[in-house]
Amino acid sequence: MGRPLAFQPAAPADAPAHPALAMLAAETRIRRGEAPLSVGGVAVAPGTWCLGREEFLLRAGEAITFYYRRGAGVLVDAPDDSDPRDIRLWREGTVHAAIAALNGLVPLHASAVAHDGQVYAFTGPAGAGKSTLVAALGKAGFAQFSDDTLILDPSALGAPLCLPGHKRTKLWPEGARLAGVEPGEQVASDYAKHVVEPAAGTAPGPLPLAALIELAVEDEPRFAPLGLGERIALLEGDHYTAQLWRAAAAQPRDLRFAELAALAGRIPMARFWRPFEASRFDAGVAAAARYIRGER
Amino acid sequence: MTALPAKDPARFAETRIGDEVVVMNLATGDFFSLEGAAAAIWELLDGRRDRAGAVAELAARFAGEPGEIAADLDRFVAELEEAGLLARG
Numbered sequence: 001m002g003r004p005l006a007f008q009p010a011a012p013a014d015a016p017a018h019p020a021l022a023m024l025a026a027e028t029r030i031r032r033g034e035a036p037l038s039v040g041g042v043a044v045a046p047g048t049w050c051l052g053r054e055e056f057l058l059r060a061g062e063a064i065t066f067y068y069r070r071g072a073g074v075l076v077d078a079p080d081d082s083d084p085r086d087i088r089l090w091r092e093g094t095v096h097a098a099i100a101a102l103n104g105l106v107p108l109h110a111s112a113v114a115h116d117g118q119v120y121a122f123t124g125p126a127g128a129g130k131s132t133l134v135a136a137l138g139k140a141g142f143a144q145f146s147d148d149t150l151i152l153d154p155s156a157l158g159a160p161l162c163l164p165g166h167k168r169t170k171l172w173p174e175g176a177r178l179a180g181v182e183p184g185e186q187v188a189s190d191y192a193k194h195v196v197e198p199a200a201g202t203a204p205g206p207l208p209l210a211a212l213i214e215l216a217v218e219d220e221p222r223f224a225p226l227g228l229g230e231r232i233a234l235l236e237g238d239h240y241t242a243q244l245w246r247a248a249a250a251q252p253r254d255l256r257f258a259e260l261a262a263l264a265g266r267i268p269m270a271r272f273w274r275p276f277e278a279s280r281f282d283a284g285v286a287a288a289a290r291y292i293r294g295e296r
Numbered sequence: 297m298t299a300l301p302a303k304d305p306a307r308f309a310e311t312r313i314g315d316e317v318v319v320m321n322l323a324t325g326d327f328f329s330l331e332g333a334a335a336a337i338w339e340l341l342d343g344r345r346d347r348a349g350a351v352a353e354l355a356a357r358f359a360g361e362p363g364e365i366a367a368d369l370d371r372f373v374a375e376l377e378e379a380g381l382l383a384r385g
Contacts, residue, residue, distance in 0.1 A: 228313045229329025254309040257320040257327070261311035 018206050020105060020153045020163055027099050028074060030091060035067035035077035049094065051247040056098040060090045068099055083189040092166040097149050097241050101248035105163070106152040106263065109239040110212065112162065113142035114203030115292045118210035119162040121150050122272070122288075123234065128215040129276070135169050135179035135196055136285040142292065144169060144198035145205065149241060152209065154263055164205035169196050178281050211268045213291075218273035221287030223296070226271055231264035232257075300350050301373060302343030304383040321380055328379070333358050337372050341382065 037043060039050040039057045049058040058066040064086060065077040074095060076087055097107035111130040112121035120142075122130045131147055138144055145162060147169045152160040170193040176183040183194035214226070214234055226234065236242060249256060272291070274284030290296070310319045317335045320327040330338050336357060340350045351366045358365065376382050 227329060227331070228311070228316045229318045229327065232318055232327065253320065253322045253325055257309040258311070261318065265311075265313055 018153075018161070018163070020103075020155075020161075021206065023103060024096075024100065024105075024151075024163065026073070027068070027070065027103060028091075028096060030074040030076055033075045033077065035065040035075045037065065049098070051098060051102065051244060053250070054102070056095070056102060058090065058094055058098070060086070060094075064090065066090060066095050068095065068102070070102060074099070085186070085188045086190075089188045089191065092168070093149060094240060094244075096165060097151070098244050098248070100151045100163075101241075101244045104155070106154055106160070106245055107241040108150045108152060108212070108235075109148070109237065109241045110150040111147045111169070112145040112150050113137045113292070114145045114205075114207055115142055115210075117207060118159075119145050119150075119203075119205075119207045120210050120292045121146070121162070121212050122215055123212060123237075124215035125239075129175070130215060131169055131171055132175035132179050132281075133215070133285065133288060135171060135175070135181050135198070136281070137288060137292075138169075138199035139180050140285060140289045141200050142289070143200045143203035145203045145207070152263075153206065154266075156208070158266070159208040159210070160263065160266060161206040162209050164203075167198065167202045169198060170194065171196050174278075178278055209267055211270060213288075214269070214271045216271050216273045217276045219275055221272070221274040221284050223270045223272050223287075223291050226269040228261070228264060230271075231267065231269045232260050234269060235260050235264055298347040300341060300343075300345050300347050301377065301382045303338070303341045303376075303381060308381050319381065323380060326379070333368065334372060337369055338376075341373070341376070343383075 039052045039055060044050045044057045044059050046059045046062045054070045056068040063079055064082060067075040078087060100107045108123065110121040110123040111134040112119050113134055122133055124130055134144055144167060146165050149165060151163040151165055153163055154160045170187045172193055173183055176194060176196055181196045181199060183196060185195050187193045187195060272288065274287060308319050308321055310317055315331055315335060317330040317338055318327055336354060340353060350369060351362055354365050354369065355362050
């Protein structure tokens with residue numbers, strides 16, 4: 001039996017109204033204890049993860065292990081003097097995404113803002129500037145919805161619902177300077193991003209997804225809608241969130257394709273080209289703001 | 297009469313939105329986006345048409361001389377065969 005962790009996810013003031021939120025709140029309860037180091041009899045090496053039908057094991061380096069089993073919450077096995085920031089970083093990222101995937105939700109690698117009751121999510125590889133853009137959009141008045149991981153509930157009719165996750169935006173010092181926000185606490189002991197406060201606050205959810213926008217680089221800001229093939233490719237990416245989703249689904253290719261196609265057909269997607277030079281950052285932010293407001 | 301090869305349903309999965317067809321090769325996981333003439337040719341490879349009939353149908357829908365259309369048809373069919381999406385034989 002584990003003992004409760006000193007730090008727990010913040011509980012909402014009222015019980016979550018949405019079933020998926022209630023499920024996630026229950027499944028992500030965390031406690032300290034001794035975690036296994038294998039799944040299905042296969043040892044999991046430090047720095048890797050393994051996802052089974054009902055369980056997930058993450059070895060976040062030599063000292064910290066997270067073990068989740070459906071219905072039993074999360075065990076974290078770490079020395080008593082572990083930096084709580086390190087535990088929180090893994091828990092809010094990979095662990096949360098894995099639990100979502102194992103429970104029928106879809107984790108996306110995206111940072112998002114809310115506007116007019118909908119979510120606009122930005123995706124792209126690490127370093128594309130997703131969090132920086134979202135922080136800057138906060139300065140332009142858009143409430144932050146998520147950072148780095150966005151969880152979708154595809155069971156909703158119409159547009160998939162975005163579930164609120166952690167609200168901590170994490171920026172490199174340069175990104176904080178570009179976005180015009182003050183860097184706060186360093187995110188983890190060996191990860192030099194800093195937490196920043198969202199300038200326009202955060203948006204409660206769940207909220208429907210209005211658009212998934214892929215970031216790209218070009219001289220002049222512009223948006224272009226993605227075709228079905230591009231949308232499927234965007235969902236079937238290489239990031240660990242897509243890997244977790246694939247592993248959790250464990251489907252033959254034809255069923256996987258059908259699921260991807262169905263979800264891609266429900267989500268408007270676009271590619272946003274914008275200049276990457278710091279001197280032109282604000283032009284990109286302004287273009288993104290106009291897009292979100294429908295001033296196209 | 298030259299027969300046109302047919303798609304092999306056991307080798308792919310497909311989906312369509314509007315004029316775009318997306319096809320996944322089930323053996324490799326690779327997928328292809330087809331629009332315009334490519335999507336039209338894909339629809340014609342149902343095992344019930346010959347090459348001349350397919351050229352005639354494409355010529356009625358798309359601009360170009362029948363000779364050019366036939367060459368484009370042959371080229372695209374060869375690509376689909378190489379991608380492993382058509383029935384063998």
